[in-house]
Structure formats: structure tokens, C-alpha cells
Amino acid sequence: MTKHKPDAQEPLSARENIPLRVFTDPVEVSRTVADEIDTLIRKKAAAGEQCVLGLATGSTPTAVYAELIRRHRDEGLSFANVVTFNLDEYWPMQPQELQSYVRFMNEHLFDHIDIDHANVNVPDGTLEADDVPAFCAAYEKAIVDSGGIDIQLLGIGRTGHIGFNEPGSARASRTRSIWLDRLTCLDAASDFFGIEHVPQRAITMGVETILSARRLVMMALGEGKAPILAKAVEGDVNNAISASYLQQHPDAVIYADAAASASLTRSVSPWLLGTVNWTPELIRKAVIWLAQAVNKPILKLTDEHYNAHGLQELIAAHGPGYDINISVFRAMQKTITGWPAGKPAANERNADCHVAEPFSKRILIFSPHPDDDVISMGGTLIRLVDQGHEVHVAYQVSGNIAVFDDDAIRFADFAAEFNRMAGIDDSKTAAFEAHVEEMLKNKQPGQVDSPQVQQLKGLIRRGEARAGGRSCGVPIENLHFMDLPFYETGTVRKKPLGDEDIRLTMELLDRVKPHQVYAAGDLSDPHGTHRTCLAAVFRAMERSTNHSWHKECALWLYRGAWQEWEPEKVEMAVPLSPGELKRKRVAIFKHESQKDRALFPGVDEREFWQRAEDRNRATAGVYDQLGLAEYEAMEGFVLWKGGDV
Secondary structure: OOOOOOOOOOHHHOOOOOOEEEEOOHHHHHHHHHHHHHHHHHHHHHOOOOEEEEEOOOOOOHHHHHHHHHHHHHHOOOOOOEEEEEOEEEEOOOOOOOOOHHHHHHHHOHHHOOOOHHHEEOOOOOOOHHHHHHHHHHHHHHHHHOOOOOEEEEOOOOOOOOOOOOOOOOOOOOOEEEEOOHHHHHHHOOOOOOHHHOOOEEEEOOHHHHHOOOEEEEEEOOHHHHHHHHHHHHOOOEOOEHHHHHHHOOOEEEEEEOOOOOOOHHHHOHHHOOOOOOOHHHHHHHHHHHHHHHOOOHHHOOHHHHHHOOOHHHHHHHOOHHHHHHHHHHHHHHHEOOOOOOOOOOOOOOOOOOOOOOOOOEEEEEEOOOOHHHHHHHHHHHHHHHOOOEEEEEEOOOOHHHOOHHHHHHHHHHHHHHHHHOOOOOHHHHHHHHHHHHHHHOOOOOOOOOHHHHHHHHHHHHHHHHHHHHHHOOOHHHEEEOOOHHHOOOOOOOOOOOHHHHHHHHHHHHHHOOOEEEEEOOOOOOOOHHHHHHHHHHHHHHOOOOOOOHHHOEEEEEOOOOOOOOOOOOOEEEEEOHHHHHHHHHHHHOOHHHOOOOOOOOOOOOOHHHHHHHHHHHHHHHHHHOOOOOOOEEEEEEEOOOOOO
């Protein structure tokens, strides 16, 4: 088959071998996919035909399913003519288990629509090993007998897999049993409360099965998918990245958000693809890219460097190169400030886009989990306190599911022993200790903790947050534990952001009346909590525009343990000395339940303090390489200007 040929009218897609649309807002990605499915179902129904859908699981398509449910409820979309085939299922897996894709599909779609459950097909994870091959053959036959899949919905895994077609999957592969790649198991570890509990095998549609669908629709959301998406779209077709086989399909499309498209040439260096609009932001991006490409400081770049690396148009429009160098160097230099909330008695505007007065300021730092504040911006937090500002920290969720069972048992034992030492003979305490020990010692992998155990684990995280706050100098009364309702499910899968989450956030903002707000702008958190917490802050800020404090307030976005801002995006860089970096590490160490080994580390198995220090040193290293001042470490921030990240 021939590869997709990019549209000559769209030069940004010149290196892309699969049709791809990029949306600023991930909500638009989901809505566009829902539009396609809605249109097809109604068209088929009007013709008296059945509509055959291939469906996917995971966090990516959940918003699509939620939108389809809404259309069924509010707009009369019927699924009576729909037959579905799911891509895959873990093996072995019982359908009632939390991690089962049968349960996932029921909870996220099937239980809320009028589909005939006899028309629902999901690979069977309950089979004996000897029965799997016959089932796979029957699954293939069922797809053919249904008339073939009309639209196959896909995500892309970090190994580039579609379905569970791991690296090495052949183009001709059909539905089969497969061993899971370690990276895939790491991604799934949070769902199973530890990689040791993740099944090593799965049943999956094969590559040929997927490519047999009449239309393929792939969704890609978040920075975590950016590197592998670029390889699948711009690289050659190869069995190491099964998503690259979409290049050979006659009707495939990828819908991605801006974050997932960040590694594509259209995002990294669009000037290599054709004429661009040279905004100040794009000029800054191009100059930094050039300096890194030739390994030169900004002020040592020459016209020859620009011309030799595809930046002739920039030189022609805004040159000479020396003038461009000076402009970008000064812009980068201006981002560096040791006074993130302004310097007292300063006569000029500071990097926070506000004059220094009033001094001191009220600062509100939103921390999604109870340790994100110190991991992500601990050095800046310490500096804000040391410089005399009134600093508040709001821990948005309890983080209770991220505590090991052994730690909960240890704390329950401590509480009981403490009461005995204090002469408190409390039968309720003894009963609580017995419940915790009994429940956790007999707990099955992935089993939801009882409400009492969830509360205990939440208290453990609260105690650590208080210790971390004290270490940074934040008064205990300025630590706020919000326990946003969307999080409190006891499982990794959370509820959607609700009005109560936004109301609680607005209430805290009105109470503190901050001059500066800091929030986690990191969207690569594999569990989605950061994304939801950030949405709560955005919505609360938007609904507070008529409040008296709002016009004097700036919202700065930091990034967490998963990634750092690209240097061209950084608008405030706070340098850290070796001593400040050490103080930050001490504050992180106060979160003992996350030390040594976190329950949900993601694919990066380094400890959080190691990630943070490496990330902060790397940011400082970029500034140094660009010819700016050399520091031990730096924390970077971006100013929110409305909308989503």
C-alpha cells in the first residue's frame, strides 16, 4: 500500500505520513470523535443498517464516551443498531475486577445507553489458556460476520502499540494472545496498585484486524504521547511501532491535542516546512532551537548559522542575526529573577508582570497531591517565605491511594500503642486497629480500601504535608486540605470535575484573596489528577473575574515531577543555590510514604527528589548553554493568560 501523501496546501504536514489534526483544547478532540461516531450511527440507522464500532479503553476515550452518553440522553442518539468489538483485554481477568475492560466499558458507556448487550463483544479474560486460540479465531469470524468494523477507535501506547500490539507485532497479525512489554506494564501499574500485580499477558486484535476496519480514528492526548506519536507519524513503517502501520491505511486520521503534537516537526521547527508568521514567540523559539542545534550561546550565533539551518527567512525579515541574538538574549535574561513576587522598593516592573507593591504579597500555591508543592516549586516556595510573603498552600486531593498498606498498618499500630501509653483504654481505637490490620492483611490486589483505611491513609499524607510545610517555613494555619470530591473514589479512576470541586476552589481563593496564585500546569501526570486539578483552578479563576482580588492577581503555572517547561515558554526562572536545593530536598524527604519507592511512580522509576533535582539542574544547564548566568538549578514558570494550557 502507498503512504498517505500530505496535502500540498498544508505545508505543516509535509513530513507527516498519516492525516493529522491538532486541537488546542483536548475537549475538542473528544467532541470531534463523538461527532464522527454520532453521524455514522444516525446515517446507518436511517438506512436500516447496523453500525459496527471498534472501541478502545484507557483514559483517552473516556470523554468521547461521556459525550456519546450525553447525546443519547439529551439528543436522542440511539445505539439500538450498534454492534461493538473492543480491541483487547488483560488475561487472565475476571469481568467484575476493577481493571477489567468489560467493567470499564460498562461503567463508561454500555450501562448508560440503549445498546443490546448481545451486540457487545469484548475479549474474554476468563478463558483457560488452551481455549484462547479458538476464541481468537471466533472473534475474528464474528467481526467478519458483522460486516466488518466501520470505525475503529484507537489510542497510542508509549511503546507505539495500538491495541496491545507490542513492538515486534507483524503487519499480518490477527486476534491473539500476547505478552506485554515492560513499559506497558509500568503504565498500567497504577491501575493494579503495583507492577507486580499487572497481568503479563493480554488478548488483542491484531494489526491486520485493526487495519481491516473501514476507517481508523486515533486519539492522542498529553505530552507523554508526544515522542512516540512523532515517530509513528513521521518515521518509516516498522513493526517496532505498530501505530506506524496506520500509514498504510486508506482512511486513517489522528486527532491530537497541542501537547501530544509537541514533538512533531510542525511544532518543533515549523520554519523547516515553509513560510511562517515570525511572531516574537516564534523568533525566540527558533533562536533557542538554533543555539541548541549548533551548541553555541545565543550571542555567538552568526548569519551563517541561521542560513545553514533553514532560517534564511528569519534573517531576511528581521536580521541581521546579531540584532536577533541581542533581542532574544535580553528576553531570556529578563525571565531570571530571585524575587518571584517582586522586590520591595523596586521602581521598575518585575518578572511577575506586577509592580513590587504591595509588599508583602499573599501567595496561594495549589498542590494537586500533598507533595507536588515541594517537588515542583519547593525552592521558589522557600524563597517566597524567606522574603516575607504570606504563603498559603492548598493540597487539592488527599493522595490517600498512594500510601502503601504496610505504612497504614504501622500508623494504626502506633496510634493504638500511643493511646495505651497515655492511659487511654478506648475500645473504639482497638476495634479500628483490628479493622485496619484485618482488612489490609487480607486485601486482594486492586481491592478498594474501606472508608476507614482511606481516611487513615489520608491522615498519613496530611501529616507529611504539614512536616514539609514546616520545613519550608509555612505556618500550619496556612496549609489547606481541600479533599476535592472528584478524587475520593478509593480507586485510580476518578470522577469528572464537578461544580463542588470548583466551588471549593473559589471559596479558598475568596478567603485568601491572593496577589499571586501558583498551580501545576503539568499535564503528563499518567493518572490525570493534575489535569483535573488544573481545570478546577482555571474554572474558579474564570468565575471570579468580578471579585475584588482578581484584578490584582497573577496565576503562574509550574510543572511537576513529570516534565519541565520548554525554555522558549519560560517567563519566570527562579534560580536556586546549592543550599536552597538542599532545603528543597529536605522538604521532599518529609513525605516519607513516597520516599524510596512511590506506589504510583509512572514510567520514571527514579525517586521524586531525584527527578526534581535533575529537572531543575537541566533547566539551569539550558540557560548556561545559551550564554546566560550559570546557576546550580532553576525552577521555571509560565504566566496564565486565560484558556487552557
